[in-house]
Amino acid sequence: MKTLLIGGLTMLCAFTVSAQGWLSQGARSGAMANNGVTLVDAFSYHHNPGALGFIEEGSAGISYESRYALKELQTQSFAVAVPLKVGVISTGGQFYGYDTYRTTRAGLGYSMKLSEKISAGVQINYLGTRLDPAYGVKHGVSAEFGALAKLNDRVNVGFSVVNISRTRLADYKDDRYGTLIRLGLSYQLIEELLIVAEIEQEINFDTRLRAGIEYHPIDLLYIRAGVQGAPMDFAFGFGLKYERLKLDISSQYNQILGWTPAASFIFDFYKPKK
Template sequence: MLQANAQLSFFGARSTGVSNASVTYKDNWSQFSNQAGIANIEEISIGAGFKNAYFIKELSTNALAFAIPTNSGVFGVNYSYFGYPKFNQNKFGLAFGKKLGKRISAGIQINYLFTHIEGEYGSQGMATGEIGIITEPIDDFFLAAHVSNFWRAKYSGTDEIYLPMLFKLGASYLLYETALLSVEIEKDLEFLVIFKSGLEFNLSNTFFLRFGIASNPMVFSFGFGYKLKPFNVDLAFSKHPLLGYSPAITLEYSIKKNKSK
């Protein structure tokens, strides 16, 4: 029977650069961290990403994200693959984000997770869900909450092997329109609370510099981004105290959506 927890935790290189303190972020990669964040997307967005944990090829994640804005809200489709042929985890997601007012947005996503382990363990799939919200109570100050696997999906044929249920709460503040400070706490029902903090500097509206730190274990991160419409490129590294560095990169292409007459 499968006993591996999901390893699909790549939220994009921008997020990696701030140690994943990104629950308040609003971009295409919010499909992986907080679906409420895609509600503000105004252009069709196509993104591809790659993360290699500790420079071990078997611990790599590949991800794709596609978002399209409509009059009803923003729809997203995403896919991620972790592992290698003998052990891999696949996640297919359908997301929807919508503005509920000038200062609040919400999002939801339905996932299908498929895990394969070569040999007697076999393969197994299951459906899970995610839900999130982002608010801006005052100008430039954001609060967010997100829950993944909110109906506590578990592997069939077992009574105790559940997929992780994660709760995230976060806040961010835009300082002088050039620096975004983010803090976040993450709690898995079975593990210690993780505290995360990140800082993103907007140096020229085209170049971004990022730093982050997270606890349990203590992880330091840094990265940068470059925007040259219609392309975005983000690169980041995180450093585990024992296992070393993990690089991540994402590429994104945006297509201006024709407005209805």
Template structure:
């Protein structure tokens, strides 16, 4: 029974990932139902390279997710950003699946401030998809772009596009990694409360709407929740923030497929006191 379930879920994941070639990364974003296009941290590498233009200290993050609590549907990822004299250089990767089906996305990016309130970034990623040794491995290169604008001290608007050139997976039926457009807003109501919202459009798929909240009652603790539609998923989690270290835990719930736990760790170098 378990093997049948894994087979079915793997098939669903293949359909989804071949369409997208991208997965949300980091438990902070996961706890807010994948609202990440306006957030600024190391995992912005996976959500909006433009946001990395506002990074002030070198930062590295690692994350792990087990989709529907199955090790065969696990994702590991890494992201790093290093400010230069002009701009920010970044690198990252995500690795999904198991021996029979595995996808890889890894690359480099560069971001910079265009003004005190606007930043933009570009990214080049290597993509690979392996479906059982008998079918071999497909390779590709994708380009991404993102921008973030701080409209004022409380309101941010972010935009990103994944796979600008619609990289081809196979000539059969013109199979391609999907192009994803994301537009989001975040509003810092107070020092304790952040609201985020986002719209995602993947070509040939339904539009997804998301909303999330982050509550920061004390310096150490963050409490988060979110919801997204098409299909409907609920999310919640919390984070612990120390001087240079952030530890985040999250889970998402689908009423048909169950729970998706995730954890991530971010370390900031030379963090200002």
């Protein structure tokens, strides 16, 4: 029974991941139901390359997620962002699945401020999909774009497009990695409370709406929660920050499929001279 369940979930996730070629990364975003397009940290590489233009310190992160607590549906990822004299250079990758079904997305990006309040970024990513023994391995290259605008001290608006290049997955029925469009808003209600909301649209899939909150009661601790629809998932988690180190833990809950735990770690390793 467990083998059949794993096989069914693998095929379900295979269609989803193959369509998108993208997965949300980092437990901070995961704890807020995958809201991430307006957040500024190392994992912005995976959510919105434009946000990395506001990174002021070199930052590196690693993340692990076990979807529905199954090792066959696990994801590992990393992201690194390094400020230069002009702009920010970045790299990142995500690796999903197991021996029979595995996807890889990894590449390089460049971001920069266009003004004091607006930043934009681009990426080039390698896409690999392995589905043995039926289809073997498929390779592709995608282009990504993102932007972040700080409307004022409290409100940020983020926008990103994943696979703007419409990379082909297979010739059969012109199967392609989907183009994913995300538009998000964040509002710093008070110094200790951040509210985020986002709309996500992928071709041939239902529109997803999500919202989340981040509460920062003391310097060390962050408490987070969120919800998203189509399908409905609930999320919660917490984060710890000590000097240059950040540890985040999250879990998402689907009423049918169960829990998805995740953890991530970020290290801000240097601050460039002005």
